[in-house]
Amino acid sequence: MKGFLDALHNTSKAIDGLPETLAPFGLQCVRDNMKHGNFKPNSTLTKNTKNAGAKPLFDTGETYASLTYQADAHEYRIGTNKAHAPLINDGGIVKAKKAQKxxxxxxxxxxxxxxxxxxxxxxxxxxxxxxxxxxxxxxxxxxxxxxxxxxxxxxxxxxxxxxxxxxxxxxxxxxxxxxxxKVPKREFMYMSDEQQKEQSQLAEEQLKAAIK
Structure with a gap:
């Protein structure tokens, strides 16, 4: 009976710790999506104004570096403090706020x-x-x-x-x-089916290790 209770305790503890354990993997998936995504090429004007002009989503590298995660006992979240992130991820229209153009x-x-x-x-x-x-x-x-x-x-x-x-x-x-x-949609804040499958495998391995 004690062995069963110990296994149950270890499993419960492992489940609670899964978000913190899996969060770095999720973060790397989003970074990989941003770095290696098959995105629409930059316009000529954009290339002329960016440090890494030929590579979509990259200029100074600050947005990529700002990606981080937060985890608790129930979930983890990937995000960034850069205000422009939703625009470059979802696409959209940018208009002048004060000037005519x-x-x-x-x-x-x-x-x-x-x-x-x-x-x-x-x-x-x-x-x-x-x-x-x-x-x-x-x-x-x-x-x-x-x-x-x-x-x-x-x-x-x-x-x-x-x-x-x-x-x-x-x-x-x-x-x-x-x-x-018009800013084209270049989605990187997601996990592909393949990435989700790999994450599930990591979770299973974590739980199996807790039972042993």
Whole structure:
């Protein structure tokens, strides 16, 4: 009788500990989904603004690193504190909140400065340096003063090559303007049938070990 009670106690204890035991496996599954998912490729503009431009869902790696888990006696949960995670997982539409249109940085150089200062302050800073800013329906452009450091994507035209144009400065595209952008669904916060099957096997092994 004592052996049966001991086995029952050990089994109950093992069941209570399953969420904590299985959570690291679940976390790795989600990380694998994010890293190796067969996702829609990034657009050319996205590639130009990201550190790992050719790889969907990855830029600085902060979102991947932020994935973590919490476990109690009944379940475990995988999640992240990054506010944009639901958008990149589920997809959706992004619209401008205050401005008429979104201003999307043309490249990494513009993106880095925009992340620090914001669009308005970046443009105001350029104007203080002598830049002339032009708002077009689909872009924000800047004409740099003579001798200014390159910033944005230079517009290569025959006009820029003329001596007269060079004396006025060079034109750069700074931002692409759009009323909205569509973020494609790239689901990674899940466990596939194969992953769930492997997790079930791990749980069974854990319970069998507790009975022995």
């Amino acid at each position: 979104l201003a999307i940085p043309i490249n990494k150089q513009v993106k880095r400065r925009t992340e620090v200062f914001g669009v308005r302050k970046v443009l105001e800073g350029l104007e203080r340096q002598g830049w002339k800013i032009f708002y077009r329906p689909k872009s924000i452009m800047g004409r740099a003063p003579v001798g200014a450091k390159a910033f944005g994507q230079r517009i290569k035209t025959s006009a820029n090559k003329s001596n007269k144009a060079q004396q006025k400065g060079v034109f750069y595209v700074l931002y692409i303007r759009a009323k909205q952008i």
